[in-house]
Amino acid sequence: MILFDVEALPGTAAASRRARLLVVDDQPINIRALHEVFSADHDVFMATNGAQALAFCRQTPPDLVLLDVVMPDLSGLEVCRALKDDPETQSIPVIFVTSLDDPAEEAACWDAGGVDFITKPINALTVRNRVRAHLTLKQQSDLLRRMAWVDGLTGVANRRQFDERLAREWQRCRRGGQPLSAGIIDIDHFKAYNDTYGHLAGDDCLRQVAAAIESSLARPGDLVARTGGEEFTCLLPEIDLAGARVVVENVERAVRALGISHAASEHGTVTVSIGIATAQPDGEETADSLLNRADSGLYRAKRGGRARVRSDEDAPTAGA
Numbered sequence: 594m595i596l597f598d599v600e601a602l603p604g605t606a607a608a609s610r611r612a613r614l615l616v617v618d619d620q621p622i623n624i625r626a627l628h629e630v631f632s633a634d635h636d637v638f639m640a641t642n643g644a645q646a647l648a649f650c651r652q653t654p655p656d657l658v659l660l661d662v663v664m665p666d667l668s669g670l671e672v673c674r675a676l677k678d679d680p681e682t683q684s685i686p687v688i689f690v691t692s693l694d695d696p697a698e699e700a701a702c703w704d705a706g707g708v709d710f711i712t713k714p715i716n717a718l719t720v721r722n723r724v725r726a727h728l729t730l731k732q733q734s735d736l737l738r739r740m741a742w743v744d745g746l747t748g749v750a751n752r753r754q755f756d757e758r759l760a761r762e763w764q765r766c767r768r769g770g771q772p773l774s775a776g777i778i779d780i781d782h783f784k785a786y787n788d789t790y791g792h793l794a795g796d797d798c799l800r801q802v803a804a805a806i807e808s809s810l811a812r813p814g815d816l817v818a819r820t821g822g823e824e825f826t827c828l829l830p831e832i833d834l835a836g837a838r839v840v841v842e843n844v845e846r847a848v849r850a851l852g853i854s855h856a857a858s859e860h861g862t863v864t865v866s867i868g869i870a871t872a873q874p875d876g877e878e879t880a881d882s883l884l885n886r887a888d889s890g891l892y893r894a895k896r897g898g899r900a901r902v903r904s905d906e907d908a909p910t911a912g913a
Contacts (some may be wrong), residue, residue, distance in 0.1 A: 611636050612728050613653075617646040617672065618661040618690070623713070627659055627690070630717045631724070643667025647675055650682045657728055659720075662691040662702065670705045677706035680761065684734065686727045690715065744819040746796060747803035755818035755826060759880050762814075762830045767874035774837035774871040776827040777887045778806060778844065781864045781899040783823035785857035798853055798863060799823065805847040810840065826884070834871040834904060841867045841902050849900065864900035866891060871904075 612635045616627045624639045631637050638655065640646040643664055650658070658676070662669040669689060676682045689702040692713040702710050709723050742754040750758070759775075766773040780786070780802060787795040799819075806817045806825055816828040827844070829837050845865055853863040868890025872883040889905035897903060 612657065613638065613655040614724070615640060615646060615649060615655040615658045617641075617643070617658060617664070617669070619664045620661075623661065623690075626715060627720070630715070630721055643669070643672040643675075646672050650676060650685060651679065654682055654685055656685070656731060657724060658685055658687045659690050659724070660687050660707075662689055662693060662698065670701055673702075673705040673707055684731070684738070686731055688723065688727065690720075744803075747800050747819050749803045749807055749825070750816055750818035752818060752820050755816065755820055755828065758816050758818075758828055759884075762828060763874050763880045766830055769831075770873075770875060771831040772833050772871050772873055773883065774829040774832050774834065774869060775883050775887045776829065776837060776841040776844070776867050776869045776902075777820075777884070777891045778825040778827065778841070778865050778867045779821075779891055779895070780823040781860070781866055781895075782855065782858045786855055786863065789855075789857050801851055801853065802848055802863065802865065805851055806844050809844045809847045815840070826887075832871075834869065834906070837869050837871055838902060838904070841869055845900065845902055860900050866894035866899045867902045868892065868894055869902060869904045 614631055614635050615638045616624050617640045618624050619641050621641070624641075628637045628639075638649065640649055643666060646658070646660070647667075649655070660669045660672060669691070673687045673689075676685055676687060686708045687706060688709040688711060689707045690711045690713060691698065691702075694712050699710050708727055711720055711723065742751060743749070744751040762773055780798070783795070783798075786798060803817070803819065803825065806827070810817060810827065814830050818826050818828075820826045827841065829840060832840070845867055848865045849862065851863065855861065855863045858864065868887045870883055870886035870890060872878045872880075872886075874880075886905045890903045890907070893903040893905070893907060894901050
C-alpha cells in the first residue's frame with residue numbers, strides 16, 4: 594500500500610500479514626541497509642522525513658518504527674513525541690537508529706518515548722534481534738489490549754472501548770464543528786428466543802447479529818459495541834440524523850436478512866429495534882444526553898411494533 598510519498602520498497606509484500614516496519618531516515622542508503630536486513634521476513638516501508646512518517650502512522654499504523662534522530666524539519670525526537678501524544682499511534686514501538694553515540698542523546702530518545710536505541714553503522718544481527726524482541730512484546734500487548742477492549746462472545750467492541758471512543762469522538766466533533774450520531778440496537782424478544790431455543794443458540798444469534806451490524810457500517814470511523822446482554826450501540830461520527838437513519842436502516846435490513854427463525858416473535862425471524870439521535874457537541878448537550886435520546890428513540894421503535902428505526906424527533910406512532 595502506498596500512502597502520500599511513502600513507498601513500499603521493492604521486494605516487499607504490503608498486502609501480506611507479515612509484520613509491517615516503517616524505516617524513517619533522510620538518507621536512502623541507510624533505508625536500503627535496513628531493508629536488506631528485514632525484507633525477507635517483514636514488509637518494509639520507508640519515509641524520508643518526519644511529516645511523511647506521521648502521515649503514514651496515522652493512516653495505517655505499522656507494527657514498529659525504526660527512526661533516525663537527526664532529520665530536516667521534524668527531528669526524530671519530535672516525530673516520536675507526536676506519535677506518543679496521539680492515542681491512535683502511541684502504542685507503536687519506536688526504535689531510534691542514529692550515528693550519535695552520546696549519553697545525553699540516548700537519554701533524550703528514552704524521554705521522547707523510544708523503546709530502544711541503536712547506533713550506526715548497524716550490526717545486522719543486533720538490530721534483527723532487537724526488532725524481533727520488541728515485535729513479540731507488541732504482539733503480547735496487542736492481545737492483552739484486545740482482551741480488555743473486545744466483547745469475548747461477539748468479537749465487537751465492549752462497553753469499555755465504546756465509552757472511551759464516545760468521549761474521544763465527542764471532543765473531536767466539538768473541535769471540528771461536526772455532528773455525532775448514535776444508534777441503540779436491541780434484539781426483539783431475545784429472552785423469549787433464549788427460552789425457546791436455549792442459551793447456546795442465543796449466543797450464536799448474538800454473534801450473527803453482531804457480524805451483520807458490523808458489516809453494515811461502511812465507514813472506517815464507525816463503531817459498533819455490545820453494550821448490554823442483547824443490546825448493541827453504534828457510534829457514527831460526522832453524520833447527521835438523516836445520514837444516521839440510512840446507516841441503521843441498513844443494519845435493520847441486514848439482521849432481518851439473516852433469516853434466523855424466531856417462533857416467539859410476531860415477525861417469525863430475529864429482528865432488531867433501533868433508536869437513533871444526533872448531537873452537535875458544541876452546545877449544551879452532553880454525550881450522556883445523546884445516548885438518552887437514542888434510548889428514547891428505541892422505546893418508540895418498540896412501542897411502534899418493533900423491527901423498525903425511530904428517533905426521539907419522530908412523531909409518536911399509535912400506542913407509543
